[in-house]
Amino acid sequence: MxxxxxxxxTFKGVEEVTVTQSQIDAFAAVIGETDTSVAPPTFSIRISxxxxxxxxxxxxxxxxxxxxxxxxxxxxxxxxxxxxDVFTCSATIETLRVAAGNEIVSVRSDLHxxxxxxxxxxxxxxxxx
Amino acid sequence: MIExxxxxxxxxxxxxxxxxxxxxxASGDQNPIHQNEEFALSVGLPNVISHGMLTMALAGKYVTxxxxxxxxxxxxxxxxxxxxxxxxxxxxDLTVVATVTEVDGxxxxxxxxxxxxxxxxxxxxxxxVVK
Numbered sequence: 001m002x003x004x005x006x007x008x009x010t011f012k013g014v015e016e017v018t019v020t021q022s023q024i025d026a027f028a029a030v031i032g033e034t035d036t037s038v039a040p041p042t043f044s045i046r047i048s049x050x051x052x053x054x055x056x057x058x059x060x061x062x063x064x065x066x067x068x069x070x071x072x073x074x075x076x077x078x079x080x081x082x083x084x085d086v087f088t089c090s091a092t093i094e095t096l097r098v099a100a101g102n103e104i105v106s107v108r109s110d111l112h113x114x115x116x117x118x119x120x121x122x123x124x125x126x127x128x129x
Numbered sequence: 130m131i132e133x134x135x136x137x138x139x140x141x142x143x144x145x146x147x148x149x150x151x152x153x154x155a156s157g158d159q160n161p162i163h164q165n166e167e168f169a170l171s172v173g174l175p176n177v178i179s180h181g182m183l184t185m186a187l188a189g190k191y192v193t194x195x196x197x198x199x200x201x202x203x204x205x206x207x208x209x210x211x212x213x214x215x216x217x218x219x220x221x222d223l224t225v226v227a228t229v230t231e232v233d234g235x236x237x238x239x240x241x242x243x244x245x246x247x248x249x250x251x252x253x254x255x256x257x258v259v260k
Binding site for chain 2: 023026027029030031032033035038039040041042045046049050069070071072073074075076077080
């Protein structure tokens with residue numbers, strides 16, 4: 001079970017994440033995008049999902065990653081991500097509810113390059129009961 | 130002239146197992162339900178399914194193509210309402226179309242419809258672009 005005390009709390013990612021051109025190139029290639037001067041709009045999920053995994057699976061929060069299904073996703077992009085961006089990441093657990101035996105957690109990711117907020121995204125993650 | 134109610138040209142993407150592997154590597158999401166049929170069946174899925182985020186990334190490509198590039202997308206959201214099922218040796222379609230719902234200066238809001246094998250796979254899919 002997810003610890004209800006974690007709702008409303010913001011957890012900092014442990015390390016900075018540097019975006020490389022080869023990461024953007026690989027992501028763009030999958031979707032057939034040839035302009036790799038900026039990252040595709042959903043590229044930041046690469047960073048956010050791995051941050052969620054390391055943060056939310058900590059014992060004090062208790063998400064079982066093996067039972068996870070992605071329910072929905074929203075991005076607010078303040079400027080496109082480019083190679084060389086160095087992000088500090090945070091995950092905020094906004095809501096937690098239980099429906100039909102599943103735990104449904106809404107989590108927000110903020111990616112900052114220095115003091116600049118570049119992308120905020122929201123994910124609904126369903127931990128199947 | 131961009132007007133509310135206008136429907137943008139439809140585009141069909143194709144998804145196969147090789148694309149799922151490429152997306153897994155590019156995104157870091159190596160969940161076996163997107164690559165390993167035996168595992169997918171063992172957790173009650175009908176077959177290997179696409180990453181929801183791959184479906185959304187392809188819908189995003191549709192949007193950026195119309196908007197004139199990745200830099201022009203401000204907001205993008207979707208619900209994953211049905212899985213895209215990807216049997217071995219097959220290429221399944223992801224058919225994407227969008228309608229203009231609001232125009233405010235250079236800012237355009239789109240409602241996006243994405244289907245695979247005739248089944249709607251994204252719900253409430255919306256984008257805000259600057260064009």
